[in-house]
Amino acid sequence: MVDRPEAAFDVAAIRAQFPALRQQINGRPLVYLDSGASTQKPQAVIDAHARFYEHDYANIHRGVYELSQRATAAHDEARRKLTRFINAASWREVIFTRNATESINLVAQSFLRPRLQPGDEILVTEMEHHANIVPWQLIGAATGARLVAAPVTLEGILDLDAFAERINARTRLIAFPWISNVLGTINPVDRLIELAKDRGIPVLVDAAQAVQHLPVDVQGLGADFIAFSGHKMYGPSGVGVLWGKLEHLEAMPPYQGGGDMIEHVTFEATTWNEVPFKFEAGTPDIAGIVALGHAVDWIESVGIQAIARHEASLLATATRDLSQIEGLEIIGRAPDKASVLTFKLGDIHPQDVATMLDLEGIAIRTGHHCAMPLHAKFGLSGSARASLGVYNDESDIAALSLALRRVARTFAG
Structure with a gap:
C-alpha cells in the first residue's frame, strides 16, 4: 500500500462527506453503528x-x-x-x-x-x-x-x-x-x-x-x-x-x-x-x-493509519462506557481488537435492544452475524453488535451508551 503523508484528522469534515449521515431516523439524527456489515459511502464514491x-x-x-x-x-x-x-x-x-x-x-x-x-x-x-x-x-x-x-x-x-x-x-x-x-x-x-x-x-x-x-x-x-x-x-x-x-x-x-x-x-x-x-x-x-x-x-486520502488510530480511540471509549452499564456483557475481550463491540444486555433479547435503539435513530445489528458456530461456543443464539467506521465520533458512542442505559432501565421495570 502507498504510504502517503496524512493530513490532520478532522472527523467532522469526514462525516460531512457522507450524505447518508445527514438524515434523521424517527426524528433523531442517524447514529450509524453497523459498518461491520456495510459502510456508508462518501460523496466522492x-x-x-x-x-x-x-x-x-x-x-x-x-x-x-x-x-x-x-x-x-x-x-x-x-x-x-x-x-x-x-x-x-x-x-x-x-x-x-x-x-x-x-x-x-x-x-x-x-x-x-x-x-x-x-x-x-x-x-x-x-x-x-x-x-x-x-x-x-x-x-x-x-x-x-x-x-x-x-x-x-x-x-x-x-x-x-x-x-x-x-x-x-x-x-x-x-x-x-x-x-x-x-x-x-x-x-x-x-x-x-x-x-x-x-x-x-x-x-x-x-x-x-x-x-x-x-x-x-x-x-x-x-x-x-x-x-x-x-x-x-x-x-x-x-x-x-x-x-x-x-x-x-x-x-x-x-x-x-x-x-x-x-x-x-x-x-x-x-x-x-x-x-x-x-x-x-x-x-x-x-x-x-x-x-x-x-x-x-x-x-x-484520509490515510489508513489515521483511520486505525481514530477507530482505536473510539473503541477504547466505547469499551469503557459500555462496560459500566449494569447487566451488559461484551462478547470478545481480546487485547488486540478492531472497532467491533458485540454484546448482550442482561436477558433482553438482542432484537428488542436494536428495536428500541432504532427508535432513537441508532443503527446496530443483531442476530448471529453469520457466525452461528461461534455463538454456540458462547452459549448464545444471537447478540447485538455495534461496529464503528471512520465517520463515527464520540457523540455516537455517548448516544449509544445513553440509549442502552434507557433500554436496561425500561426492562428492569
Whole structure:
C-alpha cells in the first residue's frame, strides 16, 4: 500500500462527506453503528459511480469506439489502484468478484477441490463467518474431505497451541479471518501463516473486516490468497476482490464459463484467456469496479493509519462506557481488537435492544452475524453488535451508551 503523508484528522469534515449521515431516523439524527456489515459511502464514491453511468458507460474489452475505450481504461485503472492498495506484485493477481464470499468460493472450487482426497482436512477457526465455513463444507461433501476448527477462548482469542496441533499431514488448506466480524479480534496473521508455511500448506486470509481498518501488504504477508469486499471499505456493494499468487492463479481452472474468459471457442473445445480474465466470466459490475477504485483513492486520502488510530480511540471509549452499564456483557475481550463491540444486555433479547435503539435513530445489528458456530461456543443464539467506521465520533458512542442505559432501565421495570 502507498504510504502517503496524512493530513490532520478532522472527523467532522469526514462525516460531512457522507450524505447518508445527514438524515434523521424517527426524528433523531442517524447514529450509524453497523459498518461491520456495510459502510456508508462518501460523496466522492457516489459521484464517481453516477458519473460513470452518465458519461463513460459502455461494455469493456470489446469495443474500438471511444466510449468503450474510456470504460475499459477506467475499469483497468481501478484494478491498478487495488493492486497498489494491497501492494500486489502484479495487476494480474487481482481478480474482481462480487464479494469476499464469491472470492472464497472461487478458491474452494478452482484451487482446492481438484487437490482433495477422502480424509483430507481444511483447517479453519471457531470464529469464522459462514462464508469461510460453507464453501469448504460443500467441496468436502463432494470429495470426502473434512473441516476442522481450531478453538477460540472465552476471551475471544484464537488458541495458537491448539491451532498448531491441528495442522497435520492431511491438512490441505488453512483459512482464517484477519479480524473476527463478531469478536473484533485481530488475529496474529504473520504467526498463523508462518505455522502453515513451515508445513508447506497454502493459506487463505478472509480480509473482509481488515482492509478498511489496517494496512495490507500481500507481498509482505506471505499468504496465498486474500479475499475482501468493496462494500465494507466505503465502496459499492456487488464488487469484491480475490488476490492470489500468480503461480496458483495460472494453474487453476476457470471457476465459471462465459464471455471474456475465453481465448478460443469451438463446439469441440475451448481455450482460456490469461489471468485475471480467466476468472471474470461475463460482463462485470463495471461502474461498481470504477467506484471501488475511487473508494481506494478516498481511503488513501484520509490515510489508513489515521483511520486505525481514530477507530482505536473510539473503541477504547466505547469499551469503557459500555462496560459500566449494569447487566451488559461484551462478547470478545481480546487485547488486540478492531472497532467491533458485540454484546448482550442482561436477558433482553438482542432484537428488542436494536428495536428500541432504532427508535432513537441508532443503527446496530443483531442476530448471529453469520457466525452461528461461534455463538454456540458462547452459549448464545444471537447478540447485538455495534461496529464503528471512520465517520463515527464520540457523540455516537455517548448516544449509544445513553440509549442502552434507557433500554436496561425500561426492562428492569
